[in-house]
Amino acid sequence: MDSKTRMQRILEVIRDIPRGSVASYGQIAEIAGIPRGARQVGYTLRNLPDGHTVPWYRVVQASGKIAFAPGSRQYAEQQKRLAKEGIAARKGRIDMHKYRWQPDLDELLWKPSASWDEQ
Template sequence: MASGLAATEERERRRQRIYATICDVPPGSVASYGQIAEIAGIPRGARQVGRALRELPQGHDVPWHRIVTASGHLAFAVDSKPWRRQVDKLAAEEVVLTHGRVNMALYRWQPDLDELLWKPSAAWD
């Protein structure tokens, strides 16, 4: 029983690190699922990032729309309601999609070492 509780607590800590890292992505920039996982200290955890985003609670303030695939595509079906909402949110931040994808060379968030080391969320347990 104790190991189940410990595993649940660890999943919650990872989820909170993922959310904190996503909140660090500045407006007008995007990050990939894998990039968020790496920065959050979850190597090869892109799927965990996707799962955490699917589990966002109602009324959250996590800028989920700034997360895209490594190739710059949105993870939703083209022209679906969530896809359109993400496109609109990105456009409001002046992130442009060309041929259905974000130009990662232009819009990819590239934090410097100081930003990663000294941000408030760097004090993870």
């Protein structure tokens, strides 16, 4: 089925978010090849089956805010897990400039043989 493939691509991307970094729903969707699919990412995470190993807590809103309501159980859980990776959430907000995942840059760092002089 097609919807299943889409969901799997979303989960794959989330699993690729490195420890210590975060990505936005829209960013995940775009990387997964689903432009404007931010809500679908949220939908997918919302229905994660028990026993999953998806780092859902590394996904936040584009603004850097945690998507859960302040005071909720999940809000606290996410903030706690992020803190464990060295990501501080001040008032439920994360410094995206500092922690936003940049897959392209990651690849360049792992493949220094690529053209550097292009800038």
